[in-house]
């Protein structure tokens with residue numbers, strides 16, 4: 001093969017890279033918070049592809065921050081400890097004993113695994129929980145169910161975010177990997193926080209450009225569970241109207257997206273974490289593959 005033909009066969013690759021140039025120019029130096037859900041994390045190949053995508057973003061000049069969940073992994077561990085999992089208002093009822101297991105699974109197992117996968121590509125990822133350096137502070141959350149405040153144990157409502165540690169890591173070129181556990185503002189205990197809520201609060205506090213929530217469905221379905229028509233784009237006001245109709249795991253996810261875009265994040269996206277390289281697919285296709293939430297245009301807000 002001559003040099004000239006060799007150049008020609010590589011041309012489609014060069015074109016693909018060049019097609020990404022406007023996107024890379026627009027997003028260079030921007031922070032993107034990526035929430036990796038427990039349900040999208042059960043497959044080893046998907047986890048490895050997720051790590052590749054995050055490292056790719058980092059090398060492309062963005063500042064990715066990973067916030068992870070681990071609902072299924074926590075439920076499995078509680079099961080092994082003979083503790084029954086119960087959810088109220090989409091949140092895990094967390095007793096003192098359950099909290100020990102939650103902390104052990106999130107910080108000691110799921111976070112370690114993600115850090116390990118990312119660090120196969122270089123000395124990049126550093127794991128922390130919301131307890132570290134006051135990153136996430138919370139007080140006891142008492143959700144309202146049928147007009148009454150209920151006690152669901154050590155579940156936290158975020159009261160404060162300190163972005164100092166995460167920003168220092170980003171400035172050092174690292175990829176922070178954050179477990180959704182908060183320190184208590186009132187006592188020495190720790191709180192269990194839904195990972196979607198934690199990711200949204202961090203995205204807002206960091207002034208992130210994008211919040212990306214990976215999950216185990218294609219996006220927000222218009223008429224779930226009766227149809228699988230994905231809503232591809234909606235404004236904050238449109239989402240706010242839809243919120244009361246949403247169920248289960250979609251509630252904290254979409255509340256989080258709304259919080260993020262109402263607090264300065266340019267886009268919040270819910271995407272299918274079951275699709276390999278879904279992060280790269282989402283960013284390199286203009287309209288995206290999942291559901292995109294954008295702030296209201298001027299005059300849109302209700």
Ligand SMILES: Nc1ncnc2c1ncn2[C@@H]1O[C@H](COP(=O)(O)OP(=O)(O)O)[C@@H](O)[C@H]1O
Pocket residue numbers: 036037038039040069071196214215216217219220221222223224246247248249250
């Ligand atoms: N409107 C909706 N569109 C899509 N999924 C929905 C909707 N309402 C409820 N769901 C449920 O929410 C789930 C995703 O939330 P969750 O199980 O908490 O995921 P994760 O572990 O990724 O945080 C979906 O698998 C689906 O069962």
Ligand SMILES: CC(=O)N[C@@H](CCC(=O)OP(=O)(O)O)C(=O)O
Pocket residue numbers: 036037038039068069070071072074090091092102155156180192193194195196
């Ligand atoms: C309070 C509460 O419900 N906390 C969640 C934290 C983990 C999480 O959110 O994980 P996913 O993103 O995989 O659902 C839990 O205990 O399951």
